[in-house]
Amino acid sequence: MAYTTIKKPSDYFNTKLYTGNGSTNAITGVGFQPDWVWIKKRSATGSHCLFDAVRGNTKRLQSNTTGAETTETTAITSFDSDGFTLGSGGTANGSGTTLASWNWLANGAGAANTDGTISSTVSANTTSGFSIVQYTGNASAGATIGHGLGSVPKMVIVKKTNAVKDWNVYHVSMGATKGMYLNLTNAEQTHTNWNNTTPTSSVFSIGSDDQVNGSGQTYIAYCFAEKQGFSKFGSYTGNDGLDGPFIYTGFKPAWVMIKKSSQTASWLVFDNKRANPFNEITADLRPDSSQAEDTDTSYNDLDFVSNGFKVREDNGDINASGQAYIYMVFAEEPLVGDNPATAR
Secondary structure (H helix, E strand, C coil): CCCCCCCCHHHCEEEEEEECCCCCEEEECCCCCCCEEEEEECCCCCCCEEEECCCEEEEEECCCCCCCCEECCCCEEEEECCEEEECCCHHHHCCCCEEEEEEECCECECEEECCCCECEEEEEECCCCEEEEEEECCCCCCEEEECCCCCCEEEEEEEECCCCCCEEEEECCCCCCEEEECCCCCCCEECCCCCCCCCCCCEEEECCCHHHHCCCCEEEEEEEECCCCCEEEEEEECCCCCCCCEEECCEEEEEEEEEECCCCCCCEEEECCCCCCCCCECCEECCCCCCCCECCCCCCCEEEECCEEEECCCCHHHHCCCCEEEEEEEEEEECCCCCCCCCC
């Protein structure tokens, strides 16, 4: 068996919890200088706030809205060697508010990429299989965009940044003829935004729709390839039981996002840091909603185990009988190699 090249997954992805102070607030303990930071209030309602190093630390997008990019000079004021610094802005640093930040390592502000028919700016980490891609559309069906990963993306999320549009999601389990929207609860839909073309190791394909490729319009894409011992992308079928499906990942999960693809349902994010951080995992946040963290312990949603996760609830959002669900998972510890996982 080939061992993973990532011995410590938290060098590439890490969840950091913090409490806002309404003033300058240096958040440390991430373990690296993040290139994509996704922040959500836990104790109060508030939009999801997404920042990245390619667009710049002051540029905010919100996964639960269709809104264009805004400039927020009092949110993240800098990306730092072990985290990030916040200003006084209440969206990411309200006094006394508890928040979660999910942090990914790419490769800084990015570089020019001409692999596709549309040139892009790409910040890519080929080890962890994550890249941030910025491009300007040309309204040409069948346009291609270089992603810099050197391997085939299993998931791509695209957002128009200069105007109101939905967050388009490609996922390998739906295929290139279908998609969903990160800001909506809708089931998968057939459309041509991915040009009915599976991504390759160098590019992903898009149609001419303004959501992903309007002429002269600006876009950001977050691209994910699967890496042994670090990330996993796939699907499962629910059984409506407390003894739900087991999903093998080959590592102990640190972060799981699930979406019912066959019917309407919220996107759900679970991680290994928020209450309850030990099995059963009960606290979820919803990328399509501004609602506060759901900590209802009467729902024992998931178990995180050494080699995957186990669905423990008959809740329709994660385990309706015969319904299809897609997932996206990042590791806490690999199962194999020099840093093997242990049971929770």
